[in-house]
Amino acid sequence: MAGEMAGNSTKKKISALVVDDDRLVRRIHGMLLTRFGMETNAVENGKEAVDLFASGKCYDLVFMDMEMPIMDGLKATQALREMGVSSTIVGVTSRTQEGETQAFMEAGLDACWEKPLTRDGIISLLDQVAKKLL
Amino acid sequence: MEIVGQLQKQFVDFTTSLYREGILDGQFVELQKLQDESTPDFVCELVSEYFQDSEKILTNLTTALQQQVVNFKVVDDHVHQFKGSSSSMGALRVRNMCIAFKSLCEEKNLDGCLRCLQQLKHEFYLVKNKWETLFRLERQILEAGGAVPFVDYRFY
Numbered sequence: 001m002a003g004e005m006a007g008n009s010t011k012k013k014i015s016a017l018v019v020d021d022d023r024l025v026r027r028i029h030g031m032l033l034t035r036f037g038m039e040t041n042a043v044e045n046g047k048e049a050v051d052l053f054a055s056g057k058c059y060d061l062v063f064m065d066m067e068m069p070i071m072d073g074l075k076a077t078q079a080l081r082e083m084g085v086s087s088t089i090v091g092v093t094s095r096t097q098e099g100e101t102q103a104f105m106e107a108g109l110d111a112c113w114e115k116p117l118t119r120d121g122i123i124s125l126l127d128q129v130a131k132k133l134l
Numbered sequence: 135m136e137i138v139g140q141l142q143k144q145f146v147d148f149t150t151s152l153y154r155e156g157i158l159d160g161q162f163v164e165l166q167k168l169q170d171e172s173t174p175d176f177v178c179e180l181v182s183e184y185f186q187d188s189e190k191i192l193t194n195l196t197t198a199l200q201q202q203v204v205n206f207k208v209v210d211d212h213v214h215q216f217k218g219s220s221s222s223m224g225a226l227r228v229r230n231m232c233i234a235f236k237s238l239c240e241e242k243n244l245d246g247c248l249r250c251l252q253q254l255k256h257e258f259y260l261v262k263n264k265w266e267t268l269f270r271l272e273r274q275i276l277e278a279g280g281a282v283p284f285v286d287y288r289f290y
């Protein structure tokens with residue numbers, strides 16, 4: 001399965017966190033990532049994502065929505081990077097204008113994509129993530 | 135043509151028309167691909183949630199535009215949310231109407247926003263009606279003992 005890596009006698013699943021205040025998006029993206037063989041979790045806002053990492057949880061991939069209540073994607077990404085989180089963080093947003101996403105990228109994203117996530121996008125990421133983990 | 139064959143043809147023709155008319159786009163096909171034997175109601179459940187969420191958004195938009203002093207940032211936020219969920223569901227015409235709506239919010243064009251809201255409601259209820267018909271056709275095929283054909287939008 002694409003989201004699994006062979007290592008010794010056990011296969012490690014790539015772990016992914018979906019951070020989005022929209023329950024439909026959490027469900028769709030979660031299912032898509034699961035179909036790629038990833039171990040997936042989802043939270044509703046940036047603060048929940050930061051709290052998860054602060055509690056010791058770690059994810060190889062984070063899909064971060066830009067606009068969320070309580071803590072938006074920009075602040076959450078900044079906070080994660082300041083904590084030393086080196087996970088691949090991909091911004092996912094409905095905002096498509098370059099000016100709107102520039103600040104988000106500068107917060108520490110590895111990439112910023114337009115919603116919804118696509119299979120091709122995920123496949124291109126998996127290769128990068130797998131190299132990081134080896 | 136036997137009953138199942140007739141129903142399947144009706145389903146294919148109907149689904150094809152949804153893509154041809156731009157009511158749905160390829161994202162809906164991607165959602166269908168996520169459904170399997172272990173999650174047979176995945177798409178139906180998603181659509182049902184989309185209907186519920188969308189009704190709330192439309193109510194919020196109506197309220198926001200009826201305020202004495204309209205806060206266009208609030209209106210834009212609701213439209214933005216609707217655009218995002220509609221994109222995720224493949225509801226192309228609803229999404230495109232949201233894009234037009236956002237421009238009107240930026241211009242703070244109240245009359246334009248009110249007209250656009252009516253058009254947005256029209257597009258939403260159109261796709262809602264189409265989806266309800268689609269699922270009804272699927273149920274009829276399954277009840278007749280047939281399999282639901284997979285319609286690849288790329289050919290239309």
